[in-house]
Amino acid sequence: MLGDGFKQSAKTGICGCTTLSRDEIVAEIRAKGLTTTKEVMNVLGWKQEEGCSKCRPAINYYLGMIYPDTHKDEKESRFVNERMSANIQKDGTFTVVPRMYGGVTTPEDLKKIADVSIKYDVKVVKVTGGQRLDLIGIKKEDVPKVWEELDMPSGYAYAKSLRTVKTCVGSQFCRFGTQDSMGMGALLERKYERLDFPAKFKMAVNGCPRNCAESCTKDIGIVGNDGGWEVFIGGNGGIKPRIADSFCKVKTDEELVEICSAVMQYYRETGNYLERTSDWVERMGLDSIKAVILDNEEERKALAQRIDFALTQVTDPWKKMLSDGRARTALFDAAEIR
Amino acid sequence: MGVARQTYPAGKVEEYLKQIGRVVIIKGIELAVFRTSGDEFYALENRNPHPKGGPLAEGIVSGHYLYDPLYDWKIDLRTGEVQAPDKGQAAAYPVHVDGDSVVIEI
Ligand code: HEM
Ligand code: SF4
Ligand code: FES
Numbered sequence: 001m002l003g004d005g006f007k008q009s010a011k012t013g014i015c016g017c018t019t020l021s022r023d024e025i026v027a028e029i030r031a032k033g034l035t036t037t038k039e040v041m042n043v044l045g046w047k048q049e050e051g052c053s054k055c056r057p058a059i060n061y062y063l064g065m066i067y068p069d070t071h072k073d074e075k076e077s078r079f080v081n082e083r084m085s086a087n088i089q090k091d092g093t094f095t096v097v098p099r100m101y102g103g104v105t106t107p108e109d110l111k112k113i114a115d116v117s118i119k120y121d122v123k124v125v126k127v128t129g130g131q132r133l134d135l136i137g138i139k140k141e142d143v144p145k146v147w148e149e150l151d152m153p154s155g156y157a158y159a160k161s162l163r164t165v166k167t168c169v170g171s172q173f174c175r176f177g178t179q180d181s182m183g184m185g186a187l188l189e190r191k192y193e194r195l196d197f198p199a200k201f202k203m204a205v206n207g208c209p210r211n212c213a214e215s216c217t218k219d220i221g222i223v224g225n226d227g228g229w230e231v232f233i234g235g236n237g238g239i240k241p242r243i244a245d246s247f248c249k250v251k252t253d254e255e256l257v258e259i260c261s262a263v264m265q266y267y268r269e270t271g272n273y274l275e276r277t278s279d280w281v282e283r284m285g286l287d288s289i290k291a292v293i294l295d296n297e298e299e300r301k302a303l304a305q306r307i308d309f310a311l312t313q314v315t316d317p318w319k320k321m322l323s324d325g326r327a328r329t330a331l332f333d334a335a336e337i338r
Numbered sequence: 339m340g341v342a343r344q345t346y347p348a349g350k351v352e353e354y355l356k357q358i359g360r361v362v363i364i365k366g367i368e369l370a371v372f373r374t375s376g377d378e379f380y381a382l383e384n385r386n387p388h389p390k391g392g393p394l395a396e397g398i399v400s401g402h403y404l405y406d407p408l409y410d411w412k413i414d415l416r417t418g419e420v421q422a423p424d425k426g427q428a429a430a431y432p433v434h435v436d437g438d439s440v441v442i443e444i
Binding site for chain 1: 346347348349353354355356357358360361362363364365368375390391392393396397398399400401405407408410412
């Protein structure tokens with residue numbers, strides 16, 4: 001079934017349904033022009049016809065990465081949180097986290113959040129570690145109403161996507177600040193929100209090397225200095241902590257955005273599904289990532305263009321669900337029969 | 339048990355998205371009802387057999403199996419039986435399609 005020179009030895013695939021590796025699957029999708037998870041599993045000889053909870057979400061991600069404009073996202077191949085665009089809790093209630101770009105909000109938004117939280121009897125309003133508010137314990141059938149009444153963009157707290165860009169106070173107010181971290185953080189969060197990544201993606205922007213917003217534990221951490229910005233990649237504060245590696249220094253905001261774009265797109269194109277950048281950097285090697293992005297201007301610009309194209313295709317999932325009555329009813333409303 | 343089962347109409351086929359569970363409440367019993375890609379229907383009690391509990395309706399469906407949404411246990415939709423290496427049992431209820439209506443027996 002698979003072309004030439006393919007070794008069928010006791011190798012392990014991405015899950016029990018296949019012996020193919022991530023790179024082989026992506027190559028086959030590109031070579032054969034496969035377009036749906038069903039087609040991929042069928043043509044590539046999956047052992048379990050309709051796949052499992054490991055491979056289906058992975059294939060759906062790879063298809064979206066390869067065909068940003070034409071792939072029809074498959075809700076049935078998404079984990080619950082991504083399918084519902086909300087975080088499920090162990091009791092079956094959900095959490096709603098609206099965007100708060102760069103961790104900055106307004107009194108008007110806070111009022112709205114407070115009103116909606118009271119009206120829908122939110123169990124806990126929690127400040128997250130990502131500098132925004134988590135409305136915890138919302139009944140499933142109330143989730144779309146909460147979105148509607150908040151009328152704020154989804155914070156993607158449930159997604160393998162850009163979560164938050166944590167910022168410090170920075171040069172707008174802080175006496176040490178040399179760069180506008182709040183401004184740059186909000187700009188980056190607005191630019192890159194909603195796009196799918198292999199895993200969740202966290203960023204931080206700091207106004208000076210004191211690093212109050214903790215860049216060293218972020219997928220991309222940015223630290224301002226007198227002459228521009230320093231970029232760190234591959235940090236992680238979680239179960240397997242890793243301090244981010246210094247990637248480069250840039251002088252201007254434009255250069256900073258181009259580097260972020262290229263790093264993100266390179267990770268999107270080469271990362272294994274569910275592989276955080278901390279593992280990706282170790283696997284690829286920092287120097288090889290530098291060679292592709294820093295030493296090769298043409299490739300850097302091409303990567304940045306590809307992510308910009310993919311970014312033109314994304315839309316707010318809460319608005320989309322609110323305008324799709326059939327999906328909303330099927331996903332959120334229980335049918336009560338007497 | 340011993341009590342005769344009763345049948346309940348549970349809406350039209352097209353109200354169910356393929357491979358996406360739907361919660362149906364019949365006489366206070368909460369069910370997770372699934373429509374497979376081959377248009378078979380199955381109903382389980384919407385209660386996770388995992389000791390920590392939680393729902394089942396939001397899991398990933400593959401053929402007549404469900405991967406539960408919280409702990410990724412694999413459950414046979416036909417019987418509610420949890421597949422090895424995990425162990426457990428979700429209550430399964432008979433479902434059939436009558437014309438374009440979904441009918442559940444409880
Ligand atoms: C495998 C490890 C992790 C898992 C499974 C995980 C899971 C989650 C989940 C489910 C939420 C949403 C909670 C809710 O509102 O329902 C969340 C939020 C959050 N987690 Fe984690 N987490 C992990 C690791 C980490 C690490 C390492 C950090 C920090 C270094 C972290 C920081 C946060 C923050 C800041 C939020 C709130 C995010 C936001 O505002 O969007 N998590 N995490
Ligand atoms: S990192 Fe620097 S600029 Fe930002 S708040 Fe801390 S001291 Fe101020
Ligand atoms: S629940 Fe947030 S880190 Fe574990």
